[in-house]
Amino acid sequence: MQELEDLIPKPGALGFSGGVERARHEMQGPFLLPPGPDAFSFALYQSTGVGLVPGHSLELLENSAVFERMLADIRAARSSVHVLVYIWRPCELSDRVVEALVERARAGVACRVVVDPVGSEEIRGNRDFDQKVERVLTDAGVEVHYYRLLAGKVLGRLLGRSHQKLVIVDGRIGYTGGFGIWKVWEGDGMKPDEWRDTHLRVEGPEVRRMQLSFSRHWQESGGGLIPPSAFPEPEESGPCAAGFIDSAGKLGLTDAERMIRVVIGAARERIWIANAYFSPPNAILEQLEEKCRQGVEIRILGPGPCHDVPIMRASQRSTYERLLAAGVRIWEYQPSMMHSKTLLVDDWLSVVGSTNMDSLSLNKLKEGSLVIHDASFVRKLARCWAKDLRHSKEITLENGGRTNPWRRLARRATQLVGQDR
Known part of the structure; x- marks a missing residue:
């Protein structure tokens, strides 16, 4: 008591x-x-x-180490790859991620991407993402959607953004942390233009909840329902x-x-x-x-x-x-x-x-x-x-x-x- x-x-x-x-x-x-x-x-x-x-099994990944691990998992994907990020801007790192998603999409893997337009492009007044990322991905069969477009609704939506960072592979491997897809996340966090950040890779039952978070973003962004195959039964993976x-x-x-x-x-x-x-x-x-x-x-x-x-x-x-x-x-x-x-x-x-x-x-x-x-x-x-x-x-x-x-x-x-x- x-x-x-x-x-x-x-x-x-x-x-x-x-x-x-x-x-x-x-x-x-x-x-x-x-x-x-x-x-x-x-x-x-x-x-x-x-x-x-x-x-669950967990891997602590610092700075740019997250991308080598993530890209290896994406290239090994068999059924689905889901990406949700606040910042995605064209750069060499972006080119590597685009290349991996294009290859998987052409191999028949369902690849879905949601980006926040405030973090990625719209509020910055340019359309680089459209030309150098979205167009390349969609031409290869990757579905790309924006989360809460600002057009005509700036006052109501400017602060209601998604700051989440999720990558989910085959519904069984999840990534989260502070990463975005931009040049500042490359390197070791020891130079002014290379940010210090911490991320993790997880396998286990809670990846299903991470997948649920992605699916809710996907629906709100015009993507519809995700098939049940993207939600495999949870399996224990570690201690x-x-x-x-x-x-x-x-x-x-x-x-x-x-x-x-x-x-x-x-x-x-x-x-x-x-x-x-x-x-x-x-x-x-x-x-x-x-x-x-x-x-x-x-x-x-x-x-x-x-x-x-x-x-x-x-x-x-x-x-x-x-x-x-x-x-x-x-x-x-x-x-x-x-x-x-x-x-x-x-x-x-x-x-x-x-x-x-x-x-x-x-x-x-x-x-x-x-x-x-x-x-x-x-x-x-x-x-x-x-x-x-x-x-x-x-x-x-x-x-x-x-x-x-x-x-x-x-x-x-x-x-x-x-x-x-």
């Missing part, structure tokens, strides 16, 4: 802004979950409808337990925000967050502060001087002063844009996917992340952290951690973009 009581926050003791009365009517925390993977899985299921399912959280923007709390809150709530020893756009809502900042008070070690790794959205870096840095005061340690990655979206909790829990920890991703965009219970995978992710910290600068109150009017203004603006409650 006491463990269940721990799930209920005590607003008066936590100093919520807005007072105890407001806190009674809004989700807070959770600040402490009952211990263990089973309790966590039930909390995740209760919050998102998805629990942890056993039977890892996992759950894929597919989130969509809506009024109120999205599954992406619920997932992050529950993952943070599970921590008893450490929370390590690597995120490209770290400026979460105040409720998550309060949750991190409370975890510090509980004695949890919290580390945050974000982008440094190489950043593709300067206002987001300012918004990110506006959170530093309060977090540093609470005891959080913060680093900024120096060589290039740090684009990973990962969480590491204690020695058994991790998250990898497309979900940024900012108001836009948590409230407006379609996102997808895999939540993983596996100690060996956590160790691999921790080794990535150790390597990244060798190329990062620790931020303190004395060397850039204090806020200023520009940072506060940037945070208000970026929070307003995703505000819906």
Whole structure:
């Protein structure tokens, strides 16, 4: 009974802004979950409808290593290849992906592609994707669709994008992470024009849920129903337990925000967050502060001087002063844009996917992340952290951690973009 009581926050003791009365009517925390993977899985299921399912094999893939593995799987596909990306722009990497899809389509494999026009071309005012990618693919028999065209509906659709990154081969192999198909994802993340990113390859039952996410995008983009053969019966492939959280923007709390809150709530020893756009809502900042008070070690790794959205870096840095005061340690990655979206909790829990920890991703965009219970995978992710910290600068109150009017203004603006409650 006491463990269940721990799930209920005590607003008066936590100093919520807005007072105890407001806190009674809004989700807070959770600040402490009952211990263990089973309790966590039930909390995740209760919050998102998805629990942890056993039977997965996982590969952690950094930077451009994801494409060699992915292209090998695509070339070996027997029945279907499905690609969903936010950014796909013509380049040498694009040519390699196009070549692999064309070859499979001509061999009789059903190849389907969904791209987001905002990330890929439409908002940029050119049609390179049409001429250099779409036309080549469709001539070979690959079906290509755009997700939520902007024409005539800019105000209603500009923020309602799909930021997911999925590649599913034969309904049995899935990829997710931060990747797009563009030149910045080539290389090793050690140069300004080569982004640092983290991805994973997964086999096991949750690939079916990833396929479901693709099919829903496909339907909304005019692609119709996908045949049952693209949804083979789930097969166990390895020892890892996992759950894929597919989130969509809506009024109120999205599954992406619920997932992050529950993952943070599970921590008893450490929370390590690597995120490209770290400026979460105040409720998550309060949750991190409370975890510090509980004695949890919290580390945050974000982008440094190489950043593709300067206002987001300012918004990110506006959170530093309060977090540093609470005891959080913060680093900024120096060589290039740090684009990973990962969480590491204690020695058994991790998250990898497309979900940024900012108001836009948590409230407006379609996102997808895999939540993983596996100690060996956590160790691999921790080794990535150790390597990244060798190329990062620790931020303190004395060397850039204090806020200023520009940072506060940037945070208000970026929070307003995703505000819906």
